[in-house]
Amino acid sequence: MLDNLGNVKRTHRAGDLRLEHVGQEVVLMGWVNARRDFGPLTFIDIRDREGVTQVVFNEELFADAHAKAKRLRSEYVFAVRGKVVKRSDDTVNSNINTGEVEVRGQEILILNEAKTPPFEINSTNLPSEDTRLEYRYIDLRRQKMQDNLRLRHRITTSVRNYLDKQGFLEIETPILTKSTPEGARDYLVPSRLSAGEFYALPQSPQLFKQILMISGYDRYYQIARCFRDEDLRADRQPEFTQIDLEMSFVQPDDVFNLIEPMVVEVFALNGVEVPRPFPRLSYQEAMLRFGSDKPDTRFGMEFVDFAAHVTESGFAPFIQILEKGGWIKGIVLTGGAKYGRNQIDNLTAFVREKYKASGLAWIKLGEAGELTSSLLKNFGEERLKAMAISAQAQNGDLVCIIAGTMDLVAAALGGLRLELAKREGLIDSTKWNFLWVTTFPMFEYHVEDKRWYAMHHPFTSPRDEDLDKLSESSNSIGEAL
DSSP, rough: OOOTTTOOOOOOOOTTTGGGGGTTTEEEEEEEEEEEETTTTEEEEETTTEEEEEEEEEETOOHHHHHHHHHOTTTTTTEEEEEEEEEGGGGTTTTTTTEEEEEEEEEEEEEOOOOOOSOOTTTTSOOOHHHHHHHHHHHHTTHHHHHHHHHHHHHHHHHHHHHHHOEEOOOOSSSSSSOOOOBBBBOOOSSSSTTTTTTOOOSSSHHHHHHHHHTTOOEEEEEEEEOOOOOOTTTSSEEEEEEEEEEEOOHHHHHHHHHHHHHHHHHHTOOOOOOSSHHEEEHHHHHHSSSSSSSSOOOOOOOOOEEHHHHHHOOHHHHHHHTTTTEEEEETTTTTGOHHHHHHHHHHHHHHHOOOOOOOOEHHHEETTTEETTHHHOHHHHHHHHHHHHTOOOOTTTEEEEEEEEHHHHHHHHHHHHHHHHHHTTOOTOOOOOEEOOOOOOOOTTTTTTEEEESSSTTTTOGGGGGGSTTTOOSSSSGGG
């Protein structure tokens, strides 16, 4: 039979107790984290959000409490009243914050029983993600999950405090709204009052914050929930939270100088030191060097341009690509000469299937300097050696080359660069390389639709020197930044 809590009130959390509490009578409430039965002595670790405390029940001192403690099992919910005592030196547990003390249990209330959990909360051998999601309330009891949510809370609190000091107002914007052109599909909600009509969940508060700016609110922010009906990817989820803000009457440096200290402050919460100022790359430079407008600069393997060598080679298929404004670029994988034909074929399949590249050309320099290449027949050994030298390839390296339109090469070679870095363990997951990518194109042309689209959204102000490129008489709209 379960006990009623009655008027019993918790005095401390399970992670609070220290040596200064020795001699105090306390009441703790929480879950059974672990149980150890040694006959006349029964040890129960009680767990709550703040940590774990060991409670010892002694049959000789408090027989009723001891008998009741023997009924406890994993994840039972209980309350205990007892006195804090100092542990002997040989029983101190340095793995927990309360490890120098324990509670001598005098009275116990069993508030709720529990079935055997589907997985052990303290185990590192976790079940499948499906099982964890089915029993989400169990998974959320794990220390790592609680640490994650606690850190998230500290981050949002830090952001709010920082932006408040910078003169921002936190303003909530509508969730049920009208569908507007964005970068993904909308989630739709049928309207009860207007048959056949639908609300859209916001992909971002973009229109609303623009309204706030023209209404004179000057500085707005929101920890905003956003919804996008798109497939899951590493950096994409159907619903997510973003720090959304907007400012009036500012220059780019105002944005840089606002955001950088905030990022530094947030990462410091997790013990990560972020140096300032952040490097800045223009969009054009980022695409030329990495093929991405969000490049990972934690490793090298930057693009190498082989246009000059191709022009001199006379190789017609590549020359035709260049004449149409395409790219012939490559990357160097240090130590990549170890890749056999099957591995190279695997890389070729990767760029073909994922990025629709026509193929992958390669140059391999053996440890003794011997050269093999898929282009040997068309380019000759001397020209290929010159290409390898211009790419700063050394003996033992592999040069991967992709030819095609600018967009295709950027995507395919950029994707191959990341894939090789993952395979070779070149990405230091403990390292954070922040940078700004600036001067994005205002518009991008879609060949299928035969029209220009805003690359991000139409609320970005063009540079003063590019205003003339947006006039009806101008043919330079694609050059506006």
